[in-house]
Amino acid sequence: MERLIVNSKIELEPLKFSHAFQVFHAIDRNREFLEPWLPFVQDTETQEDTENFIQSVTSPNSGDRDEVYVIWFENRFAGLIGLKDTDRVNMKTEIGYWIIQQMKGKGVVTLSTKRLIEYVFSSSGMNRIVIRCGVGNQKSAAIPKRLGFTFEGIEREGEKHRRKFIDLEVYSLLKAECDFLVSD
Structure with a gap:
């Protein structure tokens, strides 16, 4: 996993254990905003819960682990985006994302998702990407x-x-x- 530059304001940085404090406090301060659509919010009660999640996705022993990135907008924590349930045999993966309420409406997730798609299709050999959104989550569904x-x-x-x-x-x-990919 490498750092991905989206534009002059947005960067995607591979999730590290040192991000636990920021991630937990973002979830904790945005519970009401996040909880209707994200089941993990109810299970994230302490910073230790976040540390355990980060350990599970960054541990070298976790095999085909998820690739999770911190979204930085103007050097401020905006949320997380990543690949999950990657199936290398069938060359497909899923993108999941969330942002804090303060960052909505700035195009952060759309631009971050587009950059992650470019990265996935150009460097990982994937052929198919899926995005799933809760029925009724119109903001999330607008991105795909x-x-x-x-x-x-x-x-x-x-x-x-x-x-x-x-x-x-x-x-x-x-x-x-994918019509926005640069040809090889």
């Missing part, structure tokens, strides 16, 4: 729509939130459909 993803349908009860399941909108983008 803006970036040319195809709506594939609804994954019924695809994610558990507290004691209930929510449906997910599923979007995908194939490398051949």
Whole structure:
């Protein structure tokens, strides 16, 4: 994993253990904003919970681990973005993201997602990227729509939130459909 420059204001830095304090406090201060759509928020009660998450995705012993990046906007913590459930045999992965409330409406996630897509398609050999969003999370669903993803349908009860399941909108983008990639 390498640092990815999005533009003069936004950078993606590989998540490190030293980010635990910032990540936890961002989640803690933005619970009401994040919790309706992100099931991990309810399980993030202490900084130790965040440290355990970071350890799980950065440990060299975690095999095909998720690739998670801190989003920096004008050198301020904005959120996280990353690859999850990567399937190297079938050359596909999923992008997940979240930002703090203060950063919404600045294009931070759209631009960060676009940069991560460019990185994935140009350097990892992936052919397919998926983004899943809770049904009703219009802000999150606007991102794959803006970036040319195809709506594939609804994954019924695809994610558990507290004691209930929510449906997910599923979007995908194939490398051949990505018109903003620079040709090799």
